[in-house]
Amino acid sequence: MRKTSMIMGMPITIELVGATSDAPIEVALSYFQSVDERFSPFKSTSEVSALNRGEVRATMFSPEMREIMALAETTKFETQGYFDIRRADGIIDPSGLVKGWAIRNAAGIIADLGYRNYFVEAGGDIQCAGHNADGEKWRVGIRNPFDSSQSIKTLQPGDAGIATSGTSIRGKHIYNPYNNANIDEVVSVTIVASDIFDADRFATAAFAMGRAGIDFIEATDGLEGYSIDHAGIATMTSGFEDFVASC
């Protein structure tokens, strides 16, 4: 049973193998809705918006906000400062962290309901558990950054979180043909980790690091990555091939 819903400004898809009704999926989707109510930077009634208006003191934080703030501190340290929820203009914007965190929690809700074979996907970030309806480990594609209708890799990472950070924008005038050699932009970084929260935040950080990002992932235990540059050349960490589907 698979269902997709637009929440938090993105399509969220949940598939539960063996579910006979969409009720458990609805439970998980309503969780995403509650996360949006609290953390949306675009809802004036959200806790995040109130925080940025100066209406909320740290002592008044909800447990979820407190948790996100603590995770933000840890993440900033672990990504060597590349992932910082505090923007240049002083606004606190935890939404990059909230996405992976919410997926992880939603997967936890589904597991608590007794399901063992499912995936939860929000905006291209996925937490997988168990196997698909054909009895195989979930088959996860990596989107072609140059053509969103295609995939350029097929993974079967098992129980894992997969996140991709990048941009799919291409404009001819950006790439001066005479200076192409100077543009070494990374367009997409995909990270596989045991937990989607980790995969998501490290994908974000690795993308921000540019070419050095894949080295950072290689040097970090528990993460494997696949980084694609503007010329369509991919660089992968040494353990990444273990996740590639054999057929």
Place this chain on the structure above:
Amino acid sequence: MKKILLSLAVIAASGAYVLHERSFAPDETAESSVTIAPPLLPTKPTQEVVHALSDDEAPPAFVTTDKLPDPVGQNSTRDEIVTSPASNTAVSKRKVVIAQPDQVQPLKTDKQKASSSASLLSFASAIPANVLQYPRPVAVQPKPKQIAGGQTTYRDGTYTGLSADAYYGSVQVAVVIQGGNLVSVQVLNYPSDRSTSRHINSRALPALRQEAIQSQSAKIDVVSGATLTSRAYRKSLDAALSAARAGGKNA
């Protein structure tokens, strides 16, 4: 004896006189009579050093940046245009990295540019941390390159454009203009970051495998891909290019 005593008295009196002179005026405090510069302490303990040029790079005449480095840590890494003042052409381009003592050797690619941190030197022990709190000298902005025919003129330099348009997270890109052309786009802020420190693990890394991406036709259950940054990226890029056209520093 009397003479000696007299001399001593004179000396003592002189001393008293001197002491009197040095006594503080009624409206002065003890501190204000003496001026000693306070010790120059860094605002936070730091091992930040400025990345040295690698061997194949010429020392720059000037460094042009869009803003001075912030001791608190904003913009600690930028692509910078190094411009010779006479010709307004780029002499070399280097990446200035506020680095920690240990640095990783990054992947060596075919396109090895000067700005990739190919050979990183550790100066941490040589330069005291407090010296590095001073901003680096910034050159005068070079004159815009004149292009006949009403074409778009981009001023050389580095320009950033902020966009808060991505639904989840803001995006900021920096564009580097060299010789009037857009030569590089760097994503600074994804979703948001102002790095205060950079430290990359110093473990020696194996050479990482590379391949050309290929379309797959295998059965797939779900696809992982970047989502909503495209529009925000484009907005940020347009903003940065507008800044480059206008000659302003930031959009």
